[in-house]
Amino acid sequence: MTIFIASLAPNSLNRATLHSSTAKALSLALLAVAGLSHAAAAQGPCAGQTFTSRSAFESLAAPGGLLLESFNGFSNGSAVSQLFGGLIPFTTPKPTVFWGSWGSGYFSGGALIPEPRFQSKPVVLNFSTAVFGVGANTFDDFDGVPGAAIITLTATTTSGCQLIVSESVATTGNTGFLGAVSSEGIVSARFAISGTGGNLELDGLVVIPVAPCPQPVAYCSAKLNSQGCLPSMSWSGAPSASQPTSFVISASSVLNQKPGMLFYGFAPAAMPFQGGTLCVAGAIRRTPITSSGGASGTTDCSGVLSVDFNARIQGGIDPDLAPGATVYCQYWYRDPQSAFVTGLSDALRVVVCP
16 A cells, blocks of 8 residues: 655745846746645655565665564563664563574574463554564464464554555464555554464564655756757765765756756646746745856857755755755756747756755
């Protein structure tokens, strides 16, 4: 199950100083169009996805972004009061660790079981801080009657949304994986067994504490310039509110030796604008004007416009560029032989990461 929500709050912030009459005209035009734009409508109560494949679940984590517990470091019968440094605390009755020998891999050593044992009790994980994802290998080590069970994971998000995934366990010792992720954050996970009066065990408990940073995505259409070129957006680095690295947003194939600037908002658009397409909506903000550089003399498409957007994110210029914000960016540049003396690139969707 996957449900998404979008929520946008218009705001106005315009600090860049424009240095040409053309840019001033563009500014007025952008503000006029921004006044006509609308926030995206909410599409659902939460965002999430469930998994029965461990490899697919773990592939969502950034390198080094997994917490894993095999329970092999506990002695048989040990009561477990907390996991991952208190991220998962347990109240009475505390689950315990049971040791067995079921071959190599998961369940070859310790596994977490609920107390009291052999009464079809669930294992409930309440997180002290919301996490992006949780999963575990599941096991029924005692089939009662009728000898088949269903094991279900119910993950509850910060909004109260429940992501539910189940597997059928046909025989004693049958194992599988159940997992869930949510960009809202998961606050609790309940693993439950039904249909047997058997004993639920968990091993290979895995938690993804934070959502991975999504890659920027290009969208929309550039305006064909007077030299027959379509400017194209690209990037290098990662957008971050804390990492001491650059995140450079560029537009290539623009006219050489021309002024240009990056502008951005917090909603997408696809509206006719100055002979091209305006790809940005909401309260549009502008960065300072720079030169495209490139070859000197004859006009061609060797120009490139670039901005280190992390400098803006981390510089405090725009407080709305906070972790989790989705930003829509586009370049404008001067094209004297084009309609409205305007060149426009395609656009880039960027999510600001911690």
